[in-house]
Structures are given as C-alpha cells and as structure tokens.
Amino acid sequence: MASLQSIKSSCRKVMCIGRNYADHVKELNNQRPKQPFFFLKPPSAILLPGAGPVLRPRGVSLHYEVELALVIGKQVKDLHPEDTEGALASIDAYLLAIDMTARNVQDEAKKKGLPWSIAKGFDTFLPISPLIAKSQIPDPHNATIWLSVNNQLKQSDSTELMLFRIPRQLSDISRVMTLEAGDIVLTGTPKGVGQVGSGDVMRAGLSVGGREVAEAGMEVE
Amino acid sequence: MASLQSIKSSCRKVMCIGRNYADHVKELNNQRPKQPFFFLKPPSAILLPGAGPVLRPRGVSLHYEVELALVIGKQVKDLHPEDTEGALASIDAYLLAIDMTARNVQDEAKKKGLPWSIAKGFDTFLPISPLIAKSQIPDPHNATIWLSVNNQLKQSDSTELMLFRIPRQLSDISRVMTLEAGDIVLTGTPKGVGQVGSGDVMRAGLSVGGREVAEAGMEVE
Ligand SMILES: [Mg+2]
Ligand SMILES: [Mg+2]
Numbered sequence: 001m002a003s004l005q006s007i008k009s010s011c012r013k014v015m016c017i018g019r020n021y022a023d024h025v026k027e028l029n030n031q032r033p034k035q036p037f038f039f040l041k042p043p044s045a046i047l048l049p050g051a052g053p054v055l056r057p058r059g060v061s062l063h064y065e066v067e068l069a070l071v072i073g074k075q076v077k078d079l080h081p082e083d084t085e086g087a088l089a090s091i092d093a094y095l096l097a098i099d100m101t102a103r104n105v106q107d108e109a110k111k112k113g114l115p116w117s118i119a120k121g122f123d124t125f126l127p128i129s130p131l132i133a134k135s136q137i138p139d140p141h142n143a144t145i146w147l148s149v150n151n152q153l154k155q156s157d158s159t160e161l162m163l164f165r166i167p168r169q170l171s172d173i174s175r176v177m178t179l180e181a182g183d184i185v186l187t188g189t190p191k192g193v194g195q196v197g198s199g200d201v202m203r204a205g206l207s208v209g210g211r212e213v214a215e216a217g218m219e220v221e
Numbered sequence: 222m223a224s225l226q227s228i229k230s231s232c233r234k235v236m237c238i239g240r241n242y243a244d245h246v247k248e249l250n251n252q253r254p255k256q257p258f259f260f261l262k263p264p265s266a267i268l269l270p271g272a273g274p275v276l277r278p279r280g281v282s283l284h285y286e287v288e289l290a291l292v293i294g295k296q297v298k299d300l301h302p303e304d305t306e307g308a309l310a311s312i313d314a315y316l317l318a319i320d321m322t323a324r325n326v327q328d329e330a331k332k333k334g335l336p337w338s339i340a341k342g343f344d345t346f347l348p349i350s351p352l353i354a355k356s357q358i359p360d361p362h363n364a365t366i367w368l369s370v371n372n373q374l375k376q377s378d379s380t381e382l383m384l385f386r387i388p389r390q391l392s393d394i395s396r397v398m399t400l401e402a403g404d405i406v407l408t409g410t411p412k413g414v415g416q417v418g419s420g421d422v423m424r425a426g427l428s429v430g431g432r433e434v435a436e437a438g439m440e441v442e
C-alpha cells in the first residue's frame with residue numbers, strides 16, 4: 001500500500017464524479033445525470049492529515065462534500081463497466097476525502113458555462129484522512145460515510161446509494177483518460193452538504209457494518 | 222532545464238487560460254472575459270514528440286488550438302500581477318503545445334453548466350514540441366506562433382495579442398493554487414482554430430523576429 005506522504009507527492013490526477021447520490025442532486029436543484037460526469041482537482045489541493053487547516057479564500061462560500069476516495073494502484077485503460085473484479089483490483093487503498101468547493105464561484109461558472117477548475121481547485125480544498133487499507137472495506141458499496149461540523153452530524157449515508165458504481169466510474173474515466181498509480185478518484189457526496197466558516201471543525205468518518213474504520217478531523221481557518 | 226522525458230513524468234498540473242486572444246473569442250461567439258479564467262488538463266493527456274498520433278475519440282469534433290506553453294521551474298504562490306521579473310524567473314523553459322479540444326463535448330458542457338475536464342482531457346489531447354530554451358525567446362510576449370493542417374496555414378499570430386499577459390496569468394493562478402516545478406501553463410490560442418480528422422497532419426511552429434526557433438509535427442489517427 002502507498003504511504004500517506006507519497007499520496008500527495010505521487011498523485012498526478014484527481015478525478016471527481018458529480019451528482020452521484022440522488023438526494024444530493026435534489027438539494028442543489030440539479031438534474032439527475034443520465035450518465036456520470038467528472039471534473040479534475042489539482043494534486044496541489046491535497047491537504048494531508050495534520051498539515052494545517054483548510055483555508056477559506058476571501059469572498060468564498062465554502063462548502064464541504066464528504067466522499068469515499070480511491071487510490072489507484074496501477075494503470076487502468078478502457079475498463080469494461082461491468083468488470084467489478086478489474087475495478088477492485090485497480091484500487092490500492094481508500095481514503096476519506098472532503099471535496100471542498102467554492103460554491104458561489106461554482107454557481108457563477110455554471111451560469112456562464114465556464115470550467116469548474118478554480119471553484120474546486122484552491123490550495124487545501126482536498127483534505128484527506130489517513131490511508132484506509134483495502135481489507136478494512138470489503139465492499140466499497142457497503143460502507144457509511146459521515147461528516148460533522150462542530151459535532152453536529154451533517155452528512156451520513158451508505159455508499160450503496162451511489163447512482164453510478166465504482167466499476168462504471170472507472171470505466172467511464174479510463175475510456176477518456178488513462179488512470180495511473182497514485183491517481184485519486186472521488187466517488188461523489190451524499191446529501192447534507194453545507195457551508196463552513198472560520199473556526200469550524202469538520203470531522204469525517206467511515207464505518208462498515210456499524211464499526212468505525214476511519215476518522216479524520218480538520219479545522220477551517 | 223528539464224528534459225523532455227521528465228516533462229510528462231514530472232508534470233502534476235496543466236493549467237490553461239481560456240479566451241486570451243480577442244479574435245479567437247469572436248470566432249467562437251464567446252464573450253470577452255473581464256478577468257482571466259482557467260481550466261485543468263490532466264498530465265495523462267501529454268503527447269511527447271514522436272510518441273504517436275493524436276487519437277480522435279469516436280463521435281468527437283476534434284479541434285486544434287496552438288498555444289505557447291510555460292514549463293514552471295519553481296514553486297509560485299501569490300505572485301503579484303505586475304511582477305514581470307518574478308513571472309519570468311519562475312519559467313524554466315517553453316513549449317509549443319496544442320490544446321486539443323472535443324468541441325462538441327465542450328459545447329454541450331457549456332450549455333449544461335458542466336465541467337470541461339472531459340472535453341479537454343482525453344489521452345493525447347496535449348501534443349507538445351521539444352523543449353524551447355528560455356534564451357530562444359527573449360520576450361514571450363513578442364513571438365509568433367502558428368499552426369498548419371496539411372501544409373495550409375490556419376493560425377499565425379503574435380503573442381503580443383494576449384489579452385492577459387503572463388505575469389497576470391501566473392498571478393491569478395498562483396493566488397488560487399500553488400504552481401510547482403514541472404507544472405505546465407498554456408497561455409491561450411489565437412484565432413483560426415478548426416477541426417481535424419483522420420490522417421490530417423498538423424505542424425506548429427514558433428518564430429522570434431522572423432527566425433524560426435521551434436517546429437513540431439503530429440498526425441491525427
Ligand atoms: Mg464532490
Ligand atoms: Mg486553449
């Protein structure tokens with residue numbers, strides 16, 4: 001398994017799926033997608049555990065989105081959407097990640113048909129947990145991910161609610177761009193996203209069958 | 222100066238400016254931007270010279286956009302927009318790059334307010350030239366970049382026509398995301414973009430004061 005330090009230094013691409021949980025699609029008044037769509041975050045946005053707070057850019061409405069993330073272990077190209085075994089074999093480890101989003105910047109970009117890269121790409125906009133060994137998550141479509149702000153639970157749902165499952169995600173991505181060892185894939189956020197401000201403390205966790213297997217905390221500066 | 226092989230292996234982020242030449246803004250019926258905007262391409266899209274043809278995905282209207290590219294030589298953070306010296310000092314070398322674009326996919330994304338990452342991010346969608354030493358381009362705002370398809374000249378304009386110059390570009394980017402050694406910045410395309418198909422041969426070149434300093438050719442499969 002990759003080391004946590006290498007996660008940031010060896011990551012060359014972070015691909016994120018949008019609108020992958022039905023209730024989250026509704027809460028943002030978006031259309032439910034007929035096919036998955038993706039966007040890139042830059043590796044420079046990765047915030048390792050203990051590496052400091054999430055920085056809120058001035059004038060930005062800063063939103064959290066907790067997501068199960070995959071650390072890719074080997075090259076993936078043209079994966080078949082039903083190749084579950086191949087998809088799981090391409091995963092080296094898991095992470096909890098928060099897809100921090102400048103929501104007002106994203107809303108403006110959406111209105112104007114402009115790219116999302118800035119809204120999603122500020123430094124520290126991808127805080128991650130310590131690595132989660134594959135053995136800890138026997139089935140990535142059967143885990144609960146949650147996020148609290150100042151100890152108030154905001155998001156908590158099962159990954160079984162994903163609209164497009166991991167093999168389909170890795171298939172769609174890898175038919176466009178080759179996935180490489182060290183790349184990270186964010187699999188979407190459940191309902192309950194919202195804003196955080198200065199001094200707020202986010203905690204994210206992942207449990208399997210009621211047993212907590214990962215937890216991470218990060219403050220907003 | 223970095224080596225050409227390391228360009229692909231050590232690149233962790235490719236940032237591209239949109240709509241940075243007035244006549245190109247007009248030809249795509251876009252609005253002239255009040256401030257620069259940017260999008261990411263994945264490093265997996267880089268196509269080194271001699272590494273094979275540009276691949277056209279099925280059903281895609283494939284467009285070329287020739288651009289002057291900067292290879293970043295050191296960390297850049299919060300650069301001042303008028304710090305020309307600092308901007309130039311952060312450049313390790315130049316490249317000619319073609320920002321290949323799935324125009325129909327991009328048009329659809331723009332209409333729906335969706336990200337551009339797929340339209341810009343297919344494998345081979347960033348063919349580049351051999352490295353151009355800094356000494357070859359004394360002033361990056363005073364060079365001519367051109368592109369031909371099957372020996373017909375399609376694009377040819379001076380980089381002095383950039384709406385937002387390189388210091389402003391690096392300032393705006395580095396206030397959002399830290400630029401790192403090995404990152405690549407594409408500075409925008411002049412007018413004349415268009416479609417290429419199977420078997421077409423693109424040639425791109427850069428001249429300074431009438432003297433050709435770089436040329437590169439690539440075929441479309
Ligand atoms: Mg997200
Ligand atoms: Mg371009």
Ligand SMILES: [Mg+2]
Pocket residue numbers: 039040115116117260261336337338
């Ligand atoms: Mg984008």
